[in-house]
Every structure is written in C-alpha cells, then in structure tokens.
Amino acid sequence: MIVDLFITCLNDAMFPRTGEATVRLLERLGQTVRFNAAQTCCGQMHFNSGYQEDALNLVRHFARTFRDASVVVAPSGSCVGMVRDLYPRAAEWAGDERLLEEVNALTPRVFELSEFLVGHLGVEDVGAYYPHRVTYHQTCHALRVLRVGDAPLRLLRNVRGLNLVELPAVDQCCGFGGTFSVKNADTSTAMLADKVQNVMSTGAEACTAGDNSCLMHIGGGLSRLRAGTRTVHLAEILASTEQEVFA
Amino acid sequence: MSAGGIKPARPFQQAARVTLANPQMRRNLRHATTTIREKRLRAVAELPDWEALRDEGAALKDHVMAHLADALLDLEAAVQARGGRVHWARDAAEARGIVADIAAAHGAREVIKVKSISTDEIELNAALAERGIHAIETDLAELIVQLAEDRPSHILVPAIHRNRAEIRDLFRRKLGAELLTDEPKQLAEAARLYLREKFLTTRVAVSGANFAVAESGTVCVVESEGNGRMCVTMPGVLVSVMGIEKVLPTWQDMAVFLRLLPRSSTAERMNPYTSFWSGVTPGDGPQEFHLVLLDNGRTDVLADEVGRQTLRCIRCSACLNVCPVYERVGGHAYGSVYPGPIGAILTPQLLHLEDRNANTLPWASSLCGACYDACPVKINIPEVLLYLRGKITEEKPLSAEAIAFKTAAWVMSEPHRFEGAIKLARSGQGPLVKNGAIHALPGMLGGWTEARDLPAFPPQTFREWWRGRPAPQPRETDGQAQTSEGELLAPQRGDRGPA
Numbered sequence: 001m002i003v004d005l006f007i008t009c010l011n012d013a014m015f016p017r018t019g020e021a022t023v024r025l026l027e028r029l030g031q032t033v034r035f036n037a038a039q040t041c042c043g044q045m046h047f048n049s050g051y052q053e054d055a056l057n058l059v060r061h062f063a064r065t066f067r068d069a070s071v072v073v074a075p076s077g078s079c080v081g082m083v084r085d086l087y088p089r090a091a092e093w094a095g096d097e098r099l100l101e102e103v104n105a106l107t108p109r110v111f112e113l114s115e116f117l118v119g120h121l122g123v124e125d126v127g128a129y130y131p132h133r134v135t136y137h138q139t140c141h142a143l144r145v146l147r148v149g150d151a152p153l154r155l156l157r158n159v160r161g162l163n164l165v166e167l168p169a170v171d172q173c174c175g176f177g178g179t180f181s182v183k184n185a186d187t188s189t190a191m192l193a194d195k196v197q198n199v200m201s202t203g204a205e206a207c208t209a210g211d212n213s214c215l216m217h218i219g220g221g222l223s224r225l226r227a228g229t230r231t232v233h234l235a236e237i238l239a240s241t242e243q244e245v246f247a
Numbered sequence: 248m249s250a251g252g253i254k255p256a257r258p259f260q261q262a263a264r265v266t267l268a269n270p271q272m273r274r275n276l277r278h279a280t281t282t283i284r285e286k287r288l289r290a291v292a293e294l295p296d297w298e299a300l301r302d303e304g305a306a307l308k309d310h311v312m313a314h315l316a317d318a319l320l321d322l323e324a325a326v327q328a329r330g331g332r333v334h335w336a337r338d339a340a341e342a343r344g345i346v347a348d349i350a351a352a353h354g355a356r357e358v359i360k361v362k363s364i365s366t367d368e369i370e371l372n373a374a375l376a377e378r379g380i381h382a383i384e385t386d387l388a389e390l391i392v393q394l395a396e397d398r399p400s401h402i403l404v405p406a407i408h409r410n411r412a413e414i415r416d417l418f419r420r421k422l423g424a425e426l427l428t429d430e431p432k433q434l435a436e437a438a439r440l441y442l443r444e445k446f447l448t449t450r451v452a453v454s455g456a457n458f459a460v461a462e463s464g465t466v467c468v469v470e471s472e473g474n475g476r477m478c479v480t481m482p483g484v485l486v487s488v489m490g491i492e493k494v495l496p497t498w499q500d501m502a503v504f505l506r507l508l509p510r511s512s513t514a515e516r517m518n519p520y521t522s523f524w525s526g527v528t529p530g531d532g533p534q535e536f537h538l539v540l541l542d543n544g545r546t547d548v549l550a551d552e553v554g555r556q557t558l559r560c561i562r563c564s565a566c567l568n569v570c571p572v573y574e575r576v577g578g579h580a581y582g583s584v585y586p587g588p589i590g591a592i593l594t595p596q597l598l599h600l601e602d603r604n605a606n607t608l609p610w611a612s613s614l615c616g617a618c619y620d621a622c623p624v625k626i627n628i629p630e631v632l633l634y635l636r637g638k639i640t641e642e643k644p645l646s647a648e649a650i651a652f653k654t655a656a657w658v659m660s661e662p663h664r665f666e667g668a669i670k671l672a673r674s675g676q677g678p679l680v681k682n683g684a685i686h687a688l689p690g691m692l693g694g695w696t697e698a699r700d701l702p703a704f705p706p707q708t709f710r711e712w713w714r715g716r717p718a719p720q721p722r723e724t725d726g727q728a729q730t731s732e733g734e735l736l737a738p739q740r741g742d743r744g745p746a
C-alpha cells in the first residue's frame with residue numbers, strides 16, 4: 001500500500017525524529033511511504049484561535065496536497081482530529097460548497113498512526129523492543145474526537161521489554177490546548193501541574209502519547225521540575241528494535 | 248444578597264486568577280467535581296440505552312426550537328385557560344419590572360424564591376430590593392450563597408466552592424445558631440428552622456422552571472430538598488420566570504428529560520421532588536399564578552444555525568463537573584450565573600457577542616471535549632466555542648496577535664516559506680537556548696515559559712532528513728516473512744475495524 005505521510009508542521013520543525021520513526025515503522029511493516037513536500041500545516045492553530053479565514057487557506061492547501069492520496073497517515077491525533085472533525089465545519093461555515101465536497105471526499109482516508117496500524121492494517125505487534133518503564137497519556141483528540149480507543153495500548157502491550165504502567169486520571173487533559181496554554185497560561189499551568197504529578201507518581205522513565213503537542217507541554221513541565229522522566233512519541237517506541245533503539 | 252447577572256465584571260483570564268490563587272477553594276472544587284463525576288458515570292452506565300436517550304433528547308429539543316413560536320403560544324393559551332396569567336419579557340429589565348410590580352401590588356415586603364437561575368440572570372433580587380422587597384432564597388445552597396453575600400459558582404450546587412466548616416461559621420454568624428457543629432444534619436436543621444418560618448409567613452413566591460408542557464399549561468420544577476415544593480404550594484401568589492427555550496410540546500417529551508436530567512445532574516436515578524402545577528385550583532395552592540416568558544437574547548441565539556444548539560441545555564451541570572478548566576477556576580471566573588463550558592457559550596451569545604469580558608469566555612477552554620461527551624442533549628460545546636471564537640475575532644480590530652497569526656498563515660501556506668522560517672528561527676534561537684531547551688520566551692509567548700520549558704529547534708527538520716535519505720531498498724527486516732507482493736506480514740494480526 002502506498003501511504004502518504006502527513007508529518008505535521010510541529011513534527012517537521014521541532015520533532016523530526018517522530019517523522020523518521022513513522023517512516024521506519026511503516027516501511028518495516030511493508031508499506032511504501034511517500035512524503036509530499038508541498039505539505040505544511042493543517043491549520044488547527046489558526047482555526048482554534050479564531051482566525052478561521054486564515055485557517056481556510058491552509059485547509060485548501062491540505063486538500064490540494066493530498067487530493068490523490070489513497071491513505072494519509074499522521075503521527076498526531078490532534079492534527080488528524082482537525083482534518084476529520086473540523087475541515088467539514090470550516091468549509092460549511094465559510095459557505096464553500098466545493099471545498100466541503102473536497103474535504104468530505106478526503107477525510108475518510110486520513111488516519112492517526114495507531115488507528116491506522118490497528119484498525120486499518122490489523123497489526124498489533126509491530127516487532128518493537130523498548131526495555132523501559134513507560135506510562136501512556138491519552139490525548140484528548142485521539143480519545144474523544146477520533147475515538148482511537150485502546151489501539152495505542154494494544155500496540156504498547158506487544159512491545160518486548162516494555163513495562164507499561166497505568167497513568168492515574170489518564171483521560172484528563174494536560175492543559176495544552178494550543179494557544180490556550182499562552183492565553184490562559186495560569187489555568188493551563190494548574191492543569192499541567194496535576195498531569196505532571198500523576199506522571200511522576202507512576203515512576204515511569206518515559207511518558208508516551210500519540211501527539212507531540214501534548215508531549216511538548218507535559219515534557220516542558222517535567223523538564224522545569226527536573227523530574228527525570230522523559231516524554232517520547234509513541235511512533236519512536238514502536239520504531240525501536242533490538243538492533244536500534246530509536247527513542 | 249446573592250448578586251447575579253450575566254455580565255462578567257472582568258475578562259476570564261483575570262477572574263480565573265482569584266480562584267487559582269486560593270488553595271482551599273481549589274481543594275473544595277476538586278473534591279466536589281471528582282465525586283460527582285464518578286457518581287454520574289455509574290448512574291449513566293446503568294442505562295443500556297443512554298446514548299439513544301441522549302439522541303432522543305437532542306432531537307426533541309431541536310424539534311421544539313424549530314417550532315418554538317407555536318409551542319409558546321400553545322403554552323400561553325393553556326396557562327390562561329387554567330386561570331394563570333402569561334407575561335412576555337423581551338429583556339431582563341422588562342422581566343424584573345413584571346415580577347416587582349406583581350410583588351408590590353400585593354404589598355409584599357418579602358418573597359421566597361426557588362430554582363432561581365433565570366431570576367439571577369435578570370438580577371431580580373437587586374430590583375426587588377430597590378422597591379423595598381427582600382428576596383429569600385430557599386434552596387439550601389442558594390441560601391448559603393445569599394447569607395455569605397457571595398455569588399453562586401455552580402448551576403446545581405451554587406455553594407460548591409464552600410466546605411462544611413465555612414458554612415458552619417456562616418450560619419453561626421447569620422442565623423444565630425451559635426452552638427452549631429459542621430455535621431450536615433445539624434447544618435440542615437439550622438437552615439430548616441429559619442426557612443420553615445418563611446414558608447409559613449410569606450405570601451408571594453418566585454420560582455424558575457425546569458420545563459413547561461404546552462399541551463396542558465403545566466410548569467415543572469425538579470429539586471432535591473422539598474423547599475421548592477413548599478414555595479410553589481404554600482404562598483397565595485406564585486410567579487414563575489422561565490426562559491422561552493424551556494417549553495416542551497407534550498407530556499411524552501417530558502418522560503425523556505426526567506430520565507436524562509437527574510442522572511446527569513445529581514447522578515440520581517430519580518430526583519426526590521418533581522413538582523408540577525397548572526394554572527390555579529380554587530382552594531388549593533396559590534390562588535394567583537403568573538408565568539413570565541423570558542427572551543433576553545434567546546431569539547437571537549435561536550436565529551443562529553450553529554449557536555442554536557446551546558438552547559437545548561437543560562441546566563444539568565454535567566459539563567461543569569467534567570470540565571478540567573472549571574475544576575481549577577470555579578464558577579466565579581466565568582462572571583455569569585451560567586458558569587463552566589455551557590456558560591462559556593451561552594453567556595456571550597445572550598449578550599449578542601457585544602460584551603468585551605463575556606467575549607473572552609469562548610477561549611476559556613482547552614477544547615478537550617469532555618463536556619460534549621457528558622452533555623445529555625449532545626450540545627457540541629467545542630464546536631460552538633470555535634464558532635464563537637471565529638465570530639468574535641472577525642469583529643476585532645487588527646491586533647498584534649492577529650498580525651502574527653496572519654503572517655504565520657501566509658508563511659505556512661507555502662512550503663518554501665515555511666522552511667525558510669524554520670531556518671530563520673533556528674539560527675535566531677541561540678541566545679534563548681540553554682542546555683538544549685528554552686526557559687524564557689519574550690512577549691505574549693512568555694506565559695508558556697512561566698512553568699514549562701520549550702525544546703529548542705533541532706539542527707535538522709524532517710524534510711531535510713527526508714531529502715538527504717537514500718532511496719528505500721526493499722528490505723528483509725528482522726527475519727519476518729513477506730507476501731509475494733512484497734508486503735511484510737506482521738508478526739500478529741488483530742481484529743480489523745476500529746478499536
């Protein structure tokens with residue numbers, strides 16, 4: 001199968017290793033991976049902050065870029081959530097019928113990495129090896145918008161050497177929320193403080209999730225406290241093997 | 248006296264800091280919301296058809312909204328046929344005037360009140376006070392808030408931010424119950440002694456309404472304490488103020504909401520007291536009944552295709568209890584009698600998106616979506632939040648933030664510009680980076696680094712890596728088998744279909 005990657009702007013610029021891991025993982029599973037260099041950003045930051053006209057340009061750009069893709073996979077629940085859940089809204093609210101048709105045709109082909117692996121490829125054991133104590137944070141978009149369910153956990157449970165420890169209050173938001181963390185920094189910090197406490201209570205060496213935006217937030221809090229727990233994207237754990245620990 | 252109204256005195260961000268800086272209030276809120284959150288999940292799990300019931304509730308409400316004028320006219324006719332009077336109030340001032348005139352016409356010095364959110368919305372207590380009439384809240388939590396000269400901070404549990412010791416001290420001061428302990432039974436008894444006297448001596452009562460049935464002209468109040476039952480049966484005159492969206496065409500519709508509401512709000516299978524009254528009955532209950540139908544911005548909400556779903560709300564407060572933002576900042580931060588996620592979309596809309604402080608409320612959310620999952624009538628609160636953010640931003644003059652976003656969108660709409668911007672940021676970040684991370688950001692991004700580090704831009708982007716990468720070879724990895732098409736067989740295949 002030819003899989004078109006949507007690496008997302010944040011991963012491209014700040015977390016390239018997540019993108020590399022996604023490529024290695026999908027290729028290891030026999031997929032032909034393509035990266036269309038015309039891609040940029042899904043427009044979530046703009047849309048969520050109220051700049052919907054500006055977001056619309058990015059929606060159109062995304063729709064053009066991936067028009068011919070048979071499957072688009074991204075290592076980000078929130079960006080895929082934006083595409084699947086909010087692209088149709090963006091087109092509707094702008095009264096752009098043609099764009100609505102385009103995105104309605106595209107969105108059923110766009111998947112978050114873990115839901116693609118488990119739901120679409122039917123793979124739960126990706127042959128990974130990662131000998132660490134790990135806790136998993138459910139990100140809000142994967143949980144409530146995409147309903148990926150326990151797909152990430154099924155993948156993690158099959159990673160050899162990995163000791164999976166449950167995160168208390170796992171379904172609670174970390175408080176990132178994009179510009180929420182800047183505009184309502186105090187409230188966001190209060191939410192983050194609880195999340196960081198819960199992560200630390202597990203004694204995990206690493207906290208993982210399917211979204212680097214949440215992990216950047218949680219990781220930023222852990223780093224400030226010199227907590228000794230790292231954050232690592234799910235793709236990097238799944239890409240790790242006995243030959244090469246990726247994360 | 249419990250202040251009310253829906254006009255926030257401050258922007259959300261400022262108001263939130265008050266509770267965030269009060270550890271006791273935060274502990275009270277966390278304890279209460281965590282408890283009720285867990286109880287609600289258990290109560291909801293008991294019903295195998297909960298999701299279908301939510302769909303039914305949403306559909307019924309949408310149907311009413313589509314035929315609201317008819318339903319209200321039917322209600323008016325039925326109330327009148329049963330000896331009640333109906334008043335139409337376009338805004339808060341009209342509604343206040345109607346109720347105050349009725350109370351004054353009966354020479355009332357005091358009125359007793361129950362289910363008073365809509366009367367708080369119109370700031371009735373202050374209007375009555377101006378006419379020399381003292382309003383007495385009879386809901387226990389409302390009474391606590393009133394005695395403390397505080398504001399309600401929750402739709403269902405207005406004193407959620409107070410703990411028992413605080414209430415004991417308050418009752419000792421205000422009700423003269425000097426030997427009171429903080430045992431709930433004793434606290435309730437002190438309130439009961441005070442309220443019972445009021446029920447027996449007050450001639451005019453004011454209530455809100457949870458629902459009204461158009462076909463029979465029946466108004467309904469759902470409550471836990473029985474104080475509401477006393478209010479709607481003991482006095483000679485009853486005035487009920489209800490938002491126009493509370494009408495239901497038939498009794499059949501009521502059956503759905505009486506199942507949805509208690510489980511969503513108090514996590515009970517059925518609430519202890521459900522009172523219905525239809526007009527007046529000679530010799531039994533109030534002999535004069537007035538129904539005030541309150542618009543106060545609702546028809547404008549109704550006219551908006553996306554915002555309209557807000558009017559499905561049955562004020563259960565489930566969204567407040569699951570909201571991580573509400574849990575930290577409490578109800579006061581929202582500056583309106585409608586706090587939490589529903590308040591964040593209802594308040595600015597009732598004010599026609601014209602109030603600067605109320606217009607900060609749609610940003611009081613991390614968009615985690617827990618409110619939408621909990622809502623018994625499936626109001627897509629995150630969707631409405633985003634929609635309102637768009638509308639409010641469009642109206643604003645061009646700010647530094649808007650310029651930043653517009654520039655970012657221009658950069659992002661073209662991969663070469665995006666790549667150039669990353670290179671620029673990478674070469675310019677030097678002075679900010681210490682040990683591989685950024686610990687302090689300048690300007691409006693500074694909020695982030697108050698409590699969090701930010702990773703530095705790495706030396707290579709993904710696309711740079713991809714360009715430099717050798718063309719992938721068909722490889723035989725980890726000794727795993729491949730199909731004839733070259734597709735690798737995964738070590739184990741699970742169930743197909745969504746997890």
